[in-house]
Amino acid sequence: MGVTSKQPTTRSRKSPEEVRSAVHQAVIDLLSASGGAELTIPAIAQHAGVNHTSVYRRWGSREALLADVVTTRLERDWPLDDTGTLRGDLIAWVRAGVASIRTTEGRLLVRAVALSMPSGPDAQADRAQHFRRRLHAVERIRERATARGETPPPLESILDQLVAPLYLRAIFGIEPPASGYPELLVDRLLDSTGAPGTD
Amino acid sequence: MGVTSKQPTTRSRKSPEEVRSAVHQAVIDLLSASGGAELTIPAIAQHAGVNHTSVYRRWGSREALLADVVTTRLERDWPLDDTGTLRGDLIAWVRAGVASIRTTEGRLLVRAVALSMPSGPDAQADRAQHFRRRLHAVERIRERATARGETPPPLESILDQLVAPLYLRAIFGIEPPASGYPELLVDRLLDSTGAPGTD
DNA sequence: CATCGTAAGCACAGATGTTTGCTTAGTGGC
DNA sequence: GCCACTAAGCAAACATCTGTGCTTACGATG
Numbered sequence: 001m002g003v004t005s006k007q008p009t010t011r012s013r014k015s016p017e018e019v020r021s022a023v024h025q026a027v028i029d030l031l032s033a034s035g036g037a038e039l040t041i042p043a044i045a046q047h048a049g050v051n052h053t054s055v056y057r058r059w060g061s062r063e064a065l066l067a068d069v070v071t072t073r074l075e076r077d078w079p080l081d082d083t084g085t086l087r088g089d090l091i092a093w094v095r096a097g098v099a100s101i102r103t104t105e106g107r108l109l110v111r112a113v114a115l116s117m118p119s120g121p122d123a124q125a126d127r128a129q130h131f132r133r134r135l136h137a138v139e140r141i142r143e144r145a146t147a148r149g150e151t152p153p154p155l156e157s158i159l160d161q162l163v164a165p166l167y168l169r170a171i172f173g174i175e176p177p178a179s180g181y182p183e184l185l186v187d188r189l190l191d192s193t194g195a196p197g198t199d
Numbered sequence: 200m201g202v203t204s205k206q207p208t209t210r211s212r213k214s215p216e217e218v219r220s221a222v223h224q225a226v227i228d229l230l231s232a233s234g235g236a237e238l239t240i241p242a243i244a245q246h247a248g249v250n251h252t253s254v255y256r257r258w259g260s261r262e263a264l265l266a267d268v269v270t271t272r273l274e275r276d277w278p279l280d281d282t283g284t285l286r287g288d289l290i291a292w293v294r295a296g297v298a299s300i301r302t303t304e305g306r307l308l309v310r311a312v313a314l315s316m317p318s319g320p321d322a323q324a325d326r327a328q329h330f331r332r333r334l335h336a337v338e339r340i341r342e343r344a345t346a347r348g349e350t351p352p353p354l355e356s357i358l359d360q361l362v363a364p365l366y367l368r369a370i371f372g373i374e375p376p377a378s379g380y381p382e383l384l385v386d387r388l389l390d391s392t393g394a395p396g397t398d
Numbered sequence: 399c400a401t402c403g404t405a406a407g408c409a410c411a412g413a414t415g416t417t418t419g420c421t422t423a424g425t426g427g428c
Numbered sequence: 429g430c431c432a433c434t435a436a437g438c439a440a441a442c443a444t445c446t447g448t449g450c451t452t453a454c455g456a457t458g
Contacts, residue, residue, distance in 0.1 A: 013423055013436055035318030042415065051437050056416070058435085114313055114370050119234030127372045156376065160384070164363035171313050171370070173326045177355065185359070192387050212406055212453055241445065250407050255447070257405085 014050060022048040023055060027069045031108045036115065041065070066116040070109055071133065077106065080137045086145040086152055087186060093137060094162055094182035101170040110170035138163065153189055161189040213249060221247040222254060226268045230307045235314065240264070265315040269308050270332065276305065279336045285344040285351055286385060292336060293361055293381035300369040309369035337362065352388055360388040 014022065026048035030039050041062055045052035059065040078100055081092040100106035113134060118126040138158055145152040152158075162185055169176055177184070213221065225247035229238050240261055244251035258264040277299055280291040299305035312333060317325040337357055344351040351357075361384055368375055376383070 015424070016435060019436070035322070037318060040415070052415090053417080053438080054436055108318070111313070111318065114310070117371060119236065119307070119310065123234070124372060131371045131373070159367065159373070160364040161360070161387075164367035165359040167370075168358065168363040168366050171366075172316060172330045173323060174330070174358070188360075188391050192391060214454070215405060218406075239445070251445090252408080252447080253406055 019048075019050050019054055019058070022050055023058075023065070024069050024072065026050075027065065028073070028105060031112065032105050035108060036112065039066075063116050063118075066112050067130070070112050070116060073109055074100075074113075074134070077109075078137070080140055082144065086141070086148070086150045087190060089141045089144065090158075090162065090186045090189070091182045093141060094166065094185055097166045098176050098181055101166060101176070107170045107173060110167060114167075114171055135159075135163070157189060157192070161185060161192070218247075218249050218253055218257070221249055222257075222264070223268050223271065225249075226264065227272070227304060230311065231304050234307060235311065238265075262315050262317075265311050266329070269311050269315060272308055273299075273312075273333070276308075277336070279339060281343065285340070285347070285349045286389060288340045288343065289357075289361065289385045289388070290381045292340060293365065293384055296365045297375050297380055300365060300375070306369045306372060309366060313366075313370055334358075334362070356388060356391070360384060360391070 023044060026044045027039070030044060030047060039062065041055050042052045044065070045055045048055075055065065059068065078093075078096050081089065081096075083089050083092055101110060117130060135155070138155070142152040142155070142158075165176075165185060168174065222243060225243045226238070229243060229246060238261065240254050241251045243264070244254045247254075254264065258267065277292075277295050280288065280295075282288050282291055300309060316329060334354070337354070341351040341354065341357075364384060367373065
């Protein structure tokens with residue numbers, strides 16, 4: 001072969017960082033393509049151009065790998081803005097979530113959260129902590145509101161009225177209303193707790 | 200052996216009905232025991248005392264089997280009462296749901312609904328129909344209310360405010376509030392749609 | 399009572415996923 | 429520049445899942 005400049009073709013081996021990145025991307029790709037059905041470790045490894053033993057040794061199980069990818073991506077793609085008011089923060093957060101689950105990738109990531117959830121009857125603690133992590137943004141918003149002198153709705157209410165609708169729609173692939181959905185959910189939440197007229 | 204009365208030990212083979220029943224029970228058992236991790240067809244078949252080929256031929260795939268079990272059980276365990284009023288019907292339905300997801304089995308069944316959901320990007324239609332089936336009860340409640348002259352909240356609102364919280368809690372194993380939860384959810388729903396004060 | 403169709407069981411084969419021992423490239427400390 | 433450490437790659441064994449051809453019990457029908 002008349003190739004004079006040998007580029008780093010000698011790279012017969014990927015660095016740990018490259019492996020991590022390639023595997024993560026492969027998970028995303030396969031998730032988007034087949035929706036999780038074909039999401040097996042050998043398939044992921046092959047798609048990533050990595051030996052499957054590397055994946056087994058690094059992550060141990062499909063569940064752990066999924067959890068890693070999901071955590072990384074969701075924290076990157078579902079940012080937390082500071083708009084100066086409780087209502088604004090909540091709307092911004094829901095809006096980001098809606099945007100996220102409008103994409104196939106986003107939907108499947110959220111779905112993968114459920115899939116990668118520890119499910120045994122004894123894994124209650126694990127599961128709670130796992131889920132807690134997903135609620136980090138919500139807790140931050142509540143803290144900021146309190147610091148400003150606003151009184152945020154209890155976590156349970158936010159769970160039921162903001163988080164739950166988003167997750168349900170993501171998991172079951174139900175399209176959110178075309179417009180005004182974040183405002184609808186947030187105002188419903190704030191009205192129901194701000195104006196208790198039933199006790 | 201001094202056994203005089205030979206009970207149907209000659210039953211070397213289970214009837215189709217027995218197979219179905221044993222397999223269903225095995226799915227429930229394994230679901231409750233290991234939470235779905237070990238839920239493989241050979242394991243299910245062995246636990247049911249049935250040849251695994253019978254399961255493969257009858258159901259074809261784990262996904263289909265799960266869907267069958269879930270449908271059967273949920274329709275049996277999550278009944279639909281007629282209380283005479285919209286609010287009563289909704290509360291009764293939510294209450295049954297809450298009771299259901301308080302048990303490990305119920306929680307895992309609901310979770311299995313999500314797990315058995317077709318997930319490919321092209322399975323949108325499948326998914327919608329699948330989910331529709333889960334909403335049958337809600338639609339019946341709405342129809343009855345309409346027939347009585349009441350105006351039920353739109354399906355979307357019920358989805359967001361009743362169905363979503365139940366599913367979220369089931370899937371992630373979050374305990375519902377100890378008391379008054381059904382009433383809380385339903386009244387919140389009816390207030391927010393019944394007394395629109397924002398337009 | 400004879401016959402037929404259905405579906406369960408059995409044995410076995412092929413594909414796929416999981417794990418281990420070993421070698422070796424890459425990286426940082428001395 | 430030498431050495432030790434970490435983690436990737438490779439090959440092969442191992443376990444498990446998936447699917448097929450065949451036989452045969454069971455129930456229905458006449």
